[in-house]
Amino acid sequence: MDVIRIHHPLDARQIPDEPVVLAMGFFDGVHRGHQAVIARAKALAQEKQAKLAVLTYDHHPALVYRPLEADDRKYLSIPTRKLQQLERLGVERVFLVNYTGEFASQSPQEFVDHYLVAFHTVVAVAGFDHTYGKKDVATMDRLADYAKGRFTVETVAQEAQDQQKISSTRIRQAMKQGDIDLANQLLGYPYRSTGVVVHGEARGRTIGYPTANILTPENQWLPGIGIYTARLKVGAIWYPGMVSIGRNVTFGDGRPITVEMNLLDFQGNLYGEPVEVEWQHRLRGEIKFADADGLVDQLQQDERETRAYFQRLTQ
Template structure:
């Protein structure tokens, strides 16, 4: 898959003359609803014997147009992760557009002309709620007016799972509450974050549960406080583990939130390694114990439960 980064006004030399089918959207998380758009676009592209292109933004529009209810600096997927998922779902060419004030000030007609027509789109495929300007005048219902018969339009309807709309908003809420199980259901895959292994307090070693302290990508959404069944990728190999997101309240008040992972059947120093973490299952919330002994007993029980969880799971 080829990736082209565009900054408005973009250099026309970056654009090829190849006709494409274009899937449009922010694609935050590339969840089941987004996958429905990409699958429909892939189907149309195959029918037309054209490459499938997709367009996304490097950061959320809420960075330019702040919304109190939405933190546009935290993402369900980084651009890198989004690109991996796009390729998995059949995208041949990905445009990553920098969402700036200049881009945001384009009229709907100018956006359509420059980011659809001039990018050689023969067919535009987007979700029912896709917008390219103020919703009242720049939604899918108005797109044919701006298209002026220069491309076809395919609108993908709302995607429901068990009667509920699949949305990035719901997935973000799930993660905040620690419900990675439901988030994964709506994503259609296991939620993943990445980070750097750094030095921590090394307290886990004294408890018999050494942990890798992960400094996560500051733009990534980490699940809420709790204990989780995870897999962690170190180099090219995946390991099972027990992740703790919390403040280590047993050892003091007002401590910062950290991500620590006890990696099963692993005893190597990995400081400085970039790792990936797949979040499979929420185990329990954070508990404050009277001392280390109670914590150790609980960790032993957690490890047993997590090993059993993975033993029952087809990975």
């Protein structure tokens, strides 16, 4: 997949002289709604004998318009992950634009003239609610007017589940609530985060449940506090286990949130390993126990449920 990194104003020499069908969007998470847009663009690219291309951005556009809130700093798919997902969907070229104030200050007509036409777009494809400037004028309904016959426009209807729109916002809300099962349904795949294994308090090994403590970059979403089934990727190997996001409240108040994963039937030293966590299913919320014995009893139940969950996956 060819990735062309662009800073405004566009240098036309960066752009290969060949037609593309262009899917547009920020595509955070590359969820089922995004997948529908790209699938439609792919079908049109095959029909037009053109390359399948995507126009997306290197960071959240909110950075340009207002002071960042905590949620604006986190992504369902960081840029490297998003590019991997797009490539798996068959995208051949990505125009990755640095979203700056100067870029955002363009009128819709200037954006079309300077970018969509310069990309050699034959069809522009986006979701029904996609905008490329001020929401009242930069709509999909008006894009054909700005195109002036130089390319056609294809608008993809919303994807819905439970009569609600599938959106990155809805997925983030599910993540906050710890509803990883719903988030995965909306994404169309199990959510993944990355991190590195670091030293923790080593308390887990004293109670028979040693854990890999995973330091996760602050720009990635994590599910809310709770206990989950998950898989951990080390190198090229995936290991099943159960993972806690919480404050270890049994051992004191006001503790920091940590991500700790117990791997089933694993022996080895993981310190310093870069890892991926594939979040599968929520088991329960965090519970404060009277003592370590109560915690161990619950962990044994969690382990039984985790083993049963992964056994069902292999049947």
